[in-house]
Amino acid sequence: EDQVTQSPEALRLQEGESSSLNCSYTVSGLRGLFWYRQDPGKGPEFLFTLYSAGEEKEKERLKATLTKKESFLHITAPKPEDSATYLCAVQASGGYQKVTFGTGTKLQVIP
Amino acid sequence: DSGVTQTPKHLITATGQRVTLRCSPRSGDLSVYWYQQSLDQGLQFLIQYYNGEERAKGNILERFSAQQFPDLHSELNLSSLELGDSALYFCASSVDRGITEAFFGQGTRLTVV
Numbered sequence: 001e002d003q004v005t006q007s008p009e010a011l012r013l014q015e016g017e018s019s020s021l022n023c024s025y026t027v028s029g030l031r032g033l034f035w036y037r038q039d040p041g042k043g044p045e046f047l048f049t050l051y052s053a054g055e056e057k058e059k060e061r062l063k064a065t066l067t068k069k070e071s072f073l074h075i076t077a078p079k080p081e082d083s084a085t086y087l088c089a090v091q092a093s094g095g096y097q098k099v100t101f102g103t104g105t106k107l108q109v110i111p
Numbered sequence: 112d113s114g115v116t117q118t119p120k121h122l123i124t125a126t127g128q129r130v131t132l133r134c135s136p137r138s139g140d141l142s143v144y145w146y147q148q149s150l151d152q153g154l155q156f157l158i159q160y161y162n163g164e165e166r167a168k169g170n171i172l173e174r175f176s177a178q179q180f181p182d183l184h185s186e187l188n189l190s191s192l193e194l195g196d197s198a199l200y201f202c203a204s205s206v207d208r209g210i211t212e213a214f215f216g217q218g219t220r221l222t223v224v
Contacts, residue, residue, distance in 0.1 A: 034212065043113065043201050043215030044154070087154065098167055099144075099213070103153035 002027045004102035006088050012108045013078055021073040021105045023088030031093040033071050035064050038085045038104065047086075078109045114138065117202050117216035125224055129190040132219045136183055136204030142166070143185040144205070144213055145177055149198040160185055161207075192223045 003026045013019055025033065032051050036044035048057045050066040057064050061082065063074040073086055085104040092098060114137035124130055136143050145157040147170075156169035160179035171177075174192075179185040189196060199220050203213035 036215075041199075041218075041220075043115070043203075043217050045113070046212045046214060049212055089154075098169060099156055101146075101154040101156075 002090060002092055002098070002100040004088055004090055004100050006086075006102035006105050008105060009103070010106045010108070012110065013075075015079060015109055015111050016077045018074070018076045018078070020075070021086055021107070023071040023073070023102055024069060025071070025088070025090045026069075027090045027092045027100070029093035031091045033066055034089040034091070034099070035062075035071070035073055036087040036089065038087055040085075044087055075107070078107075080109045080111050083107055083109045113214040113216065115202060115204050115214055115216035117200075117219050119219060120217065121220050121222075123222045123224060124192060126192055126194060128192050128223075129188065130192065130221065132187040132189070132200055132202075132221075134185045134187070134202030134204075134216060136185070136202075137214055140204035140206055140214075141183065142205045142207060142213075143179055143183070144203040145171075145185070145187050146201040146203065146215075147198050148201060148218075152198075154201070157187070189221070194223050197221055197223045 005024045007022045035047040038044045048064040053068045085106045087104045089101040116135040118133045141162045144159045147155045157171040159167040177187045199218045201218045203215045205213045
């Protein structure tokens with residue numbers, strides 16, 4: 001069964017203090033790995049798709065990387081508006097294209 | 112704004128009742144996904160439709176059913192509701208059924224009392 005584990009569950013950073021969120025996954029053939037941002041009471045907002053090991057994508061202060069077993073979301077010099085829950089999800093290859101989500105990392109950036 | 116519209120935003124109902132949640136996908140998107148999010152479970156995939164046909168099923172209870180109509184909007188029907196069904200229900204849409212980025216609606220918060 002596909003599994004996604006995110007760590008830490010919660011992270012508190014000072015504004016400007018860079019850090020990384022981890023997403024470890026087990027999937028029978030990776031079709032793609034997604035990162036989403038979710039604000040309280042709202043729907044997840046798509047950030048990145050990564051397809052293969054070694055791939056990297058950037059958007060503003062966020063950079064996502066992928067290896068064969070895990071993905072990292074690096075946050076450089078975060079601002080309070082980056083506070084949210086960050087979700088990782090994997091889509092397996094094959095005929096049944098189920099997407100499995102992790103439970104997320106709740107990030108709080110303090111001014 | 113993701114372009115995915117869900118109604119209603121909030122729903123309070125009693126145990127044993129039946130409710131219908133509605134989703135309008137982004138213009139041009141053929142796939143619709145339904146997810147349930149509760150505090151202790153995270154986002155759980157329920158079901159996917161592509162261009163009117165069921166494509167994938169996740170952890171959807173037999174009391175729950177869904178359909179996608181010719182105009183591509185989708186409805187999720189929840190019946191014989193239990194207290195444990197209280198959750199946020201999200202709809203997402205994407206262009207196709209392959210490797211896709213899904214765009215989520217704002218959700219329907221269901222409270223069963």
